[in-house]
Amino acid sequence: MIKVLFVCWGNICRSPMAEFILKKMVAERGIASEFEIASAATSTEEIGNPVYPPAVRELAAHGISCDGKRARQLRRSDGDAYDYIIGMERLNLSYMRRILGEDSHAKICLMMDFTDHPEDIDDPWYTGDFKGVYRQISEGCRALLGELGYEA
Numbered sequence: 540m541i542k543v544l545f546v547c548w549g550n551i552c553r554s555p556m557a558e559f560i561l562k563k564m565v566a567e568r569g570i571a572s573e574f575e576i577a578s579a580a581t582s583t584e585e586i587g588n589p590v591y592p593p594a595v596r597e598l599a600a601h602g603i604s605c606d607g608k609r610a611r612q613l614r615r616s617d618g619d620a621y622d623y624i625i626g627m628e629r630l631n632l633s634y635m636r637r638i639l640g641e642d643s644h645a646k647i648c649l650m651m652d653f654t655d656h657p658e659d660i661d662d663p664w665y666t667g668d669f670k671g672v673y674r675q676i677s678e679g680c681r682a683l684l685g686e687l688g689y690e691a
Contacts, residue, residue, distance in 0.1 A: 618643030
């Protein structure tokens with residue numbers, strides 16, 4: 540079982556989008572049983588809140604539901620529980636490292652590091668570009684699957 544945890548600031552936009560995009564991709568490939576996929580926040584600001592409505596709408600436009608998802612904070616125990624802990628932007632990395640501790644540093648990376656053009660995924664809470672974020676995350680998830688030996 541490959542365990543993947545996506546992380547962003549509040550766990551209401553980018554990281555839940557990544558969680559549900561990757562869940563859809565592995566389901567479509569018939570490999571969902573080989574994965575555990577979740578998401579979390581580095582901050583406490585949105586804990587317990589649902590996915591941000593514009594993110595919900597963008598996922599729904601692609602036939603993806605995130606019903607029932609509530610924001611949760613990254614925990615130190617996640618470092619042991621997951622194989623890949625994937626942040627959306629460089630700012631997330633310092634918080635992730637502090638929360639997870641030294642033992643988990645090798646598991647931490649950025650979403651777009653799996654692509655040919657590593658870059659941050661801008662926070663659509665501020666930019667409003669949920670379509671662009673969906674495209675970036677989809678590309679990153681395909682590249683991650685390729686890295687793991689699955690057809691990208």
